[in-house]
Amino acid sequence: MVSATRIKSVDFYRKIPRDLTEASLSGAGLSIVAALAMVFLFGMELSSYLAVTTDTSVIVDKSSDGDFLRIDFNVSFPALSCEFASVDVSDVLGTNRLNLTKTIKKIPIDSHLRATGEEFHSSTGLHLINHGDEDHENSSYAAIPLTGATFEQFSHHFPILVVNFYAPWCYWSNRLKPSWEKAAEIIRERFDPEDDGRVLLGNVDCTQEPTLCKRLHIQGYPSIRIFRKGSDLKEDHGHHEHESYYGDRDTESLVKMVEGLLVPIKKEDHKLALDGKSHNAASIIKKAPLSGGCRIEGYVRAKKVPGEIVISAHSGAHSFDASRMNMSHYVSHLSFGRMIDERLLTDMKRLLPYLGLSHDRLNEKWFVNQGQFAANVTIEHYLQIVKTEVVSRRFGQEHSLIDEYEYTAHSNVAHGYYYPVAKFKFQLSPMQVLISENPKSFSHFITNVCAIIGGVFTVAGILDSIFQSTVRMVKKVELGKNI
The missing domain is CATH 3.40.30.10 (Glutaredoxin)
Structure with a gap:
């Protein structure tokens, strides 16, 4: 068997008997300062370890939510009756769907956007x-x-x-x-x-x-x-x-x-x-509607190609006076893609402050045509949409935390010869923004903690040695002068 003496011979930390060491006030003060520095630097390293760091890149859109895009909206028209309000969807591939009703609700409202009755069901045929x-x-x-x-x-x-x-x-x-x-x-x-x-x-x-x-x-x-x-x-x-x-x-x-x-x-x-x-x-x-306005809410599904949603007065057996039509409207909500839980979006904003700042550009905004040329005016919105996805790589696995569609919006009014409408033109970008969450490894954290403790301890020891050597040198100089 290996004797205890042989084992002791590999000790890296040989001890000096306590009786041979001497404590000093300067050493005690430096030790306290070193301990506080260790605690402070450990806290900073822990905060850095727990913080989420991200990398942002732009890649070709690799959407996993299919070929169709869900568009949710809630738009109020104070001067368009639910009796004739129609929602149409079209795209550059030739798809035209007129007067959608299955996923759309029409609520009569007054000029103050207050509901005045139950849901209005359009007549067919x-x-x-x-x-x-x-x-x-x-x-x-x-x-x-x-x-x-x-x-x-x-x-x-x-x-x-x-x-x-x-x-x-x-x-x-x-x-x-x-x-x-x-x-x-x-x-x-x-x-x-x-x-x-x-x-x-x-x-x-x-x-x-x-x-x-x-x-x-x-x-x-x-x-x-x-x-x-x-x-x-x-x-x-x-x-x-x-x-x-x-x-x-x-x-x-x-x-x-x-x-x-x-x-x-x-x-x-x-x-x-x-x-x-x-x-x-x-x-x-x-x-018949008790008021002249209508709140249109619901969703439509559109192909992921340039297209438009048109809200207008439409009927197969009525005519309209374009000079008296007013398509002013208030957008309560307009978003693309799946509806995101507010709590999840709040957490993401806490982790990534720049996320979710432009997925609701038109929300809670009025678009009014007024003045002497208010008649026969179409209000158009041009929307550029880009998908943003947040990916986490914790525990060695990659999974999507959240994905949403953000957009820019530019609105304009146009005079025409046909019936005025409210038009939402949208175009999806072929690229997407990928935000990768990159947590630090635990081994990296432990290595840095050890470096902090060892570094502070070593630097404090060096400073103490320099201080003690300086004190001894000063004492020798004073003794030499006395002699």
């Missing part, structure tokens, strides 16, 4: 509406022309007032006119206004009565509105809630619609007996 083949030349004028003054009088007098809001220049209004006048004639013969007194059909020319049409939020022509007396009279300035008719516009359909409205209304002591088919028209009568 307006381009398939039957307009009949009545001869315009032979149509009589049986519907009563209404003005702002007479409208209130008739709406309070008749239990049912059905009004056609039209514009003389409108193609669809002119196409409706013969059927509407013929239906008004038939209804007048069957339900005489003076004898029966339950229903009246009227017309409002919105080019002559713009104030009335604006108050009733008429934005598309023709609009057939149904006003009921009494039961739906609101406390708010006595205005009537009303409904819209979205069915066929031939004479037979219009007459059946009116007859269906009269079913629950008694004439003196008996009810009107009608054919059961008339009830089918009620399914295409919906409550």
Whole structure:
């Protein structure tokens, strides 16, 4: 067996007997300073070890989220009715999707962006509406022309007032006119206004009565509105809630619609007996928007190629007055890619302060067209999108912590000859920003700690030796002078 003496011979740290050493005040002070320096430098090294360091690089986009990009948005239009609001998506590859509804919600709002009703569901198949083949030349004028003054009088007098809001220049209004006048004639013969007194059909020319049409939020022509007396009279300035008719516009359909409205209304002591088919028209009568604005929220999926989202007034059976349309809007939210948990994004901002500063460039901003040239103005947004991904390499493995799409935005207004729209043009960069999180290794941390302790201890020893040698030299000089 190896003796203890042989083992002791490899001792790197041979000891001097304590009795042969001498403590000094200078050495004690230097030891305290050295200990404090060790603690301070250890804390700095620990902080550096725990801190996250990153490398930023630009590489070709290697997206793992497929060929489609999700676009979430929440945009409010104070002057665009949900009745006609449409969301369209197109791209340079020729894809065109019109009037998306599956993932889109439309909430009526007032001029202060406050909701005024439940979600509005758009009518489908307006381009398939039957307009009949009545001869315009032979149509009589049986519907009563209404003005702002007479409208209130008739709406309070008749239990049912059905009004056609039209514009003389409108193609669809002119196409409706013969059927509407013929239906008004038939209804007048069957339900005489003076004898029966339950229903009246009227017309409002919105080019002559713009104030009335604006108050009733008429934005598309023709609009057939149904006003009921009494039961739906609101406390708010006595205005009537009303409904819209979205069915066929031939004479037979219009007459059946009116007859269906009269079913629950008694004439003196008996009810009107009608054919059961008339009830089918009620399914295409919906409550009209109580306000002229609309909040459009939801998401769409678009191919990762240059494209655009267009929000506009659209209908297959209505015309719009471009000079009166206002596409001013407020963007509550617009983002690309997957929705990121706010807590995760907050943590990432703490670790990487420059992350997430441009993924919401348009959020909470107004875009208003105003001034004397405010009519027929399209508001366009040009968005340049780039993907940003954060990758962690902790514990020898690489995994993605977060990925988001950031964008720059430039907005502009343009005058045109067509209906004004709100347009969001987007283009994705073929490159992506890669942020790599590079933590320090534990072995590197231990090595630095040892270097700190050994270095401070050695430097303190050298300083102590220099100080002691200087003291001894001074004493010798003083002794020599005394001799």
